[in-house]
Amino acid sequence: MDRRAFAATAAALLLQPRLALAEAVPLRFADLYVRGRELTPAAAALDGQLVQMTGYMAPPLKPQIDFFVLTRRPMSVCPFCETEAEWPIDIVLAYSERPVEVVRYTDLIRVTGRFETGFETDEETGFVSFLRLRDITYRRL
Amino acid sequence: MKVTLLGSASLLALALPAMAQQAVPQAEDSYFVEGREQLALQIERQPNTNQAKNVILFVVDGLSIPTITASRILEGQLQGVDGESNRLSFEELLPWSALSRTYTHDAQVADSAPTATAMVSGVKSVNGTIGVTQGIEVDVCASQAGNEVTTIFEQAEEAGLATGIVSTARITHATPAATFAKVAGRDWENDTNLTDEARENGCKDIAAQLIDWPAGDGFEVVFGGGRGNFMLADQTDPEDETQTGSREDGRDLIGEWQARHNDGVYVWNQEGFDAIDPANVNRAFGLFNRSHMQYEADRETDAGGEPSIAEMTVKAIELLQKNDNGFVLMVEGGRVDHAHHAGNAYRALTDTIAVAEAVEAALAAVDPEETLVVLTADHSHVFTIAGYPERGNDILGIAGVADDGKPYTTLGYMNGPGARLDEPRADLSEVDTTDPDFLQQALVPLGESETHAGDDVAILAQGPWAHLFHGILDQQVIYHVIDHALALNDRAAN
Numbered sequence: 001m002d003r004r005a006f007a008a009t010a011a012a013l014l015l016q017p018r019l020a021l022a023e024a025v026p027l028r029f030a031d032l033y034v035r036g037r038e039l040t041p042a043a044a045a046l047d048g049q050l051v052q053m054t055g056y057m058a059p060p061l062k063p064q065i066d067f068f069v070l071t072r073r074p075m076s077v078c079p080f081c082e083t084e085a086e087w088p089i090d091i092v093l094a095y096s097e098r099p100v101e102v103v104r105y106t107d108l109i110r111v112t113g114r115f116e117t118g119f120e121t122d123e124e125t126g127f128v129s130f131l132r133l134r135d136i137t138y139r140r141l
Numbered sequence: 142m143k144v145t146l147l148g149s150a151s152l153l154a155l156a157l158p159a160m161a162q163q164a165v166p167q168a169e170d171s172y173f174v175e176g177r178e179q180l181a182l183q184i185e186r187q188p189n190t191n192q193a194k195n196v197i198l199f200v201v202d203g204l205s206i207p208t209i210t211a212s213r214i215l216e217g218q219l220q221g222v223d224g225e226s227n228r229l230s231f232e233e234l235l236p237w238s239a240l241s242r243t244y245t246h247d248a249q250v251a252d253s254a255p256t257a258t259a260m261v262s263g264v265k266s267v268n269g270t271i272g273v274t275q276g277i278e279v280d281v282c283a284s285q286a287g288n289e290v291t292t293i294f295e296q297a298e299e300a301g302l303a304t305g306i307v308s309t310a311r312i313t314h315a316t317p318a319a320t321f322a323k324v325a326g327r328d329w330e331n332d333t334n335l336t337d338e339a340r341e342n343g344c345k346d347i348a349a350q351l352i353d354w355p356a357g358d359g360f361e362v363v364f365g366g367g368r369g370n371f372m373l374a375d376q377t378d379p380e381d382e383t384q385t386g387s388r389e390d391g392r393d394l395i396g397e398w399q400a401r402h403n404d405g406v407y408v409w410n411q412e413g414f415d416a417i418d419p420a421n422v423n424r425a426f427g428l429f430n431r432s433h434m435q436y437e438a439d440r441e442t443d444a445g446g447e448p449s450i451a452e453m454t455v456k457a458i459e460l461l462q463k464n465d466n467g468f469v470l471m472v473e474g475g476r477v478d479h480a481h482h483a484g485n486a487y488r489a490l491t492d493t494i495a496v497a498e499a500v501e502a503a504l505a506a507v508d509p510e511e512t513l514v515v516l517t518a519d520h521s522h523v524f525t526i527a528g529y530p531e532r533g534n535d536i537l538g539i540a541g542v543a544d545d546g547k548p549y550t551t552l553g554y555m556n557g558p559g560a561r562l563d564e565p566r567a568d569l570s571e572v573d574t575t576d577p578d579f580l581q582q583a584l585v586p587l588g589e590s591e592t593h594a595g596d597d598v599a600i601l602a603q604g605p606w607a608h609l610f611h612g613i614l615d616q617q618v619i620y621h622v623i624d625h626a627l628a629l630n631d632r633a634a635n
Contacts, residue, residue, distance in 0.1 A: 030577055036380075036444030055578075072578055073483050074558045076589040106558040106588065108567065108580075141567055 024052040024112045029072040029090050037089065037130060039117060051115040053092065053133065054141070057103045061125070067095045070133065074106045093122075093129035094136045103140050111138040186236060188608035193626035194467035194511040196293075197458075197503055198619075199231075200260065200316050201496050202253055203478030203489070204518035206599060207526050211486065211552060212493035214536040219494075225532060229494070230501035231516050235601035239610040241619070242597055243520045246275040250595040253478065254327040256519035256616060257319030261471070262290040263620035271315055271347075272323035280326040280336060282344035289323040293623055294469055298357025300629045303464035305360055305457045309434045309450055309492070310475025311367025313347040316519060317473055321360070322350045331370040332390040346370075352394045352401075359402075361424040361464070362457040364448070365475075368409060368428035371395050378431050379409050380445040398426050411446030419459040427453070436476050436488040437495040438577055450474060451499040458506045467511075469627070472499060481522040482590045484557040484580040487537060489524070491577075504603075513604040513626045517619060521594035523555035537575040550574050552581050557591025559583035 025046060032043045058069040059076065069075070070092040094111055103109050113133030121128050167173045209229065217227025245255040248268045255266035262272065269279045272292065278284040294304045308317040313330040324347060328334050332346045345353070348370040354360065368378065371394035372386020388394070399407050405424035408414050417425050429447045434440075440447050448456070454472050461468035474496035480488035500516060507514075528540025530551050540551040547568045553559070560583040561567065573579065583591065600619060602610045606626035 028576065028578070033442045035442050035446075054576075073485065073580070074589055104562055106580075106586070107561060108572065141572055 024050045027051040027053050027115065029053070029055060032090055032131070044117065046115045047117045049115055050112065051133070052110060052112045054108060054110050055092070056105055056107070057100075057109055057138075058091075059105050060100055060102055065100050066098065067093060067122075068100050068102075070094045070109075070111055071105075076105055089130075091129075092131045092133055093127065094133040094138070096136050096138075103138075108141040109138050110141055111136050113137070182236075189510065189605045191511065191605045192628045192631075193513040193605035193623075195461075195507060196469045196513045196515070196623050196627060197454075197507070198260065198469075198471045198623065199474070199496060199500060199503075199514070199516040200257065200471060201474040201477055201493060201516065201518050202310070202316055203481050203520060203522045203593070204474070204493060204496075204598060205481075205521035205524055205594060205596065207524050208477065208481070208489060208493055208522065209599065211524075211526055211536055212490040212497070215490045216494045216497070218536060223533065224536060229497040230504075231497055231601055234500060234504050235514060235516055235603045235607075237602045237607040237610045239600045240597040240613040241517055241600050241616045242613060243518075243616050244595065250593050251520045252327070252593065253315040253519045254319070257316040258290065259615075259617040260517070260519070260619045261292045261294060261319050263293075263617045263624070264290060265615070265617055269327050270325055271319050271327050272321075273325065277325055280339075282325055282336070282339040282342040285323060285325050285344065292320055293620055293627075293629075294320040294360075294471075295356040296624070296629050297469040297627070298359070300627075300632050301357070301464075301466045302627075302629075303361045303461040303466070303468040304357075305362030305461050305468065305470045306365070306473075307362065307450070307453045307457050307471065308365035308473035308475045309437075310365065310473060310479070311370065311433055312351065312363055312365035312428065313367045313370045314433075314475060316475060317365060317471060318347045318351075320471055321354045321356070322347045324350075330367070331387045332392070333387055348388075348394055349390075349392065352397050359424075361468075362460050362470070364414075364425070364427040364429070364453040364457060365473075366428065366430040366432055366434040368395075369431040371398075371428060380443075381431065384431050395426070395428070402426075409445060411448055414448045414452070414456070417456060417460075419456070419463065423460070423463060425456070425460055433476060433479065436480060436492055438488050438491045449498070450495050451502040454499040455502050455506050458503060462507075466632075467627075469623075472496075472503070474499075478519075478522070481524055481554075482557070482592075484554055484559040484583060484591050485578070486524070486552045486581050487577045487579065489522075490536075509604055511605065513602065513607060513623065515600065515602045515607070515610070515619060515623070517600040518598035519616075521596045521598050523557070523592055523594045525553055525555070526551055527553055535575055537579070539569070539574060550581055554581055554583040554591050555594075556585035556587045557583040558587070558589060559591075560586035562586045 055070045056074045058071050060068045072090045113136035116132040213227050213229050214224030217224030243251045245251045246265045246267050252268045254271045258266045270277045273288045276288045306317045315327050329346045369387045373388045376386045378384040406422045407426045435443045477489045477492045530540040539548045543549045559580045600610045609622045
């Protein structure tokens with residue numbers, strides 16, 4: 001196990017007692033939307049529930065940060081660094097209670113967190129998100 | 142003595158089929174029987190030397206030979222039949238074949254720009270450029286003078302034929318752009334992409350060149366993505382209110398097209414597309430996405446709805462057939478390439494299957510005897526089918542376990558996003574490699590984008606003069622066969 005994987009796993013273990021109260025429901029990117037931003041009934045029903053998603057960590061805005069963008073496919077740019085970047089619709093803003101340990105944007109990660117739907121603007125960054133994961137833990141696969 | 146031996150060998154070879162049919166113990170074997178059936182078809186096939194009335198050129202961007210093989214297997218497995226012996230439509234409908242050497246004037250491994258120029262204009266050219274010859278300097282507008290080509294689409298328009306372009310990529314992207322544009326820089330898709338030098342020397346962006354195309358009476362059909370390149374930066378995109386157009390030169394190109402063609406219709410979604418009635422309109426301009434159209438695997442989730450490549454192909458043919466002189470149509474499966482770049486085999490294969498459906502639909506909509514249909518790729522990709530998986534193994538599945546004790550997939554890439562940086566590869570034991578979003582592993586880490594490959598690609602064809610596609614040919618021969626089949630010069634003379 002490398003240093004990053006150890007750190008991520010350790011973080012996961014630290015948060016394990018609280019997360020263990022509920023079983024995370026697997027949620028695939030492919031199962032998020034019916035059409036446009038219309039959520040599938042299954043995804044909409046998971047609002048507020050603990051889910052587990054698999055994807056990629058877009059390069060974070062800065063080294064010390066408590067959130068990242070979970071992407072369906074690898075994205076080499078951060079959402080704020082490239083104003084011209086065309087972000088796909090199916091991205092999820094993932095909030096951590098701890099500083100994010102950066103994982104290279106091409107490495108697959110599995111994230112567990114509380115699923116939130118609906119537009120929201122982050123007060124600090126101004127980033128507008130439609131889907132979020134709160135109180136996340138994650139590990140590289 | 143050597144000559145004598147060769148002569149004997151030839152006689153033996155000639156005699157073998159008859160002997161095998163009567164005497165060999167495997168004569169009743171199912172594979173033997175299938176082999177003889179295929180032989181009979183080969184013997185029966187006759188060249189068609191009539192003048193072609195129509196030409197349909199399918200360009201499947203990045204369709205390497207392993208992509209054909211893997212798509213064939215996936216299509217079969219998705220249909221619940223044996224994948225390995227399955228046949229994609231174009232394998233049987235386009236029986237004449239050759240290999241295409243895709244190197245360009247300046248590169249061992251091509252990009253999609255000069256390869257498209259080769260196919261529609263008959264010359265190899267320089268990577269990164271469109272519609273220009275080998276004398277071009279990349280990204281130097283001033284070097285375009287004297288180096289611009291005339292395309293088969295322009296020749297067809299001048300000869301009174303109808304023309305059309307269909308692509309699942311942006312219509313300003315390299316492959317469809319090669320039918321009408323001449324640029325020293327393939328990225329000059331809208332005016333904001335032009336360099337200062339290009340502006341100073343009067344070079345025009347690709348979207349503007351499409352609208353201003355001077356050939357004949359212009360394209361009768363344009364279907365694809367890339368709407369943003371035709372819209373102004375203060376125009377809100379009809380499909381996504383958070384997006385706008387890209388142009389800053391004051392030209393509303395969609396509005397210009399509509400003003401110029403009162404016999405045509407502009408559409409941007411499935412509903413508008415479905416409403417196009419060839420009986421009532423002579424031309425159609427469809428831009429179904431701000432950027433590229435969706436992958437086939439994601440099409441049903443598109444906000445505005447997008448037609449499939451098969452639907453676009455058939456509608457294009459219906460419109461083009463209104464011209465009794467015939468037509469020339471390019472259909473690009475543009476996103477096979479994009480999926481490969483992303484290291485995502487599933488979407489590359491499902492987009493290939495979508496093209497196969499389009500070929501089948503196209504052949505049903507035309508008279509195959511008078512229509513030359515060609516399917517080829519512009520270049521290959523570093524995509525492989527590996528290991529020794531047993532017959533019927535999921536083509537997206539695990540082929541075996543490697544020396545590192547970890548499973549490895551049948552499909553993989555030489556480079557791309559699927560490689561880790563200075564670390565051992567991931568353990569796939571708990572990863573669903575059949576998930577549509579799975580990225581196949583790669584050897585060399587290349588960030589967000591896997592690369593093209595330099596190996597030859599296939600040319601498949603049917604119809605008038607399709608038999609000229611045999612052996613291993615330079616890519617630009619595709620243009621020369623099309624030109625020969627259409628005999629545009631003879632038409633002009635008459």
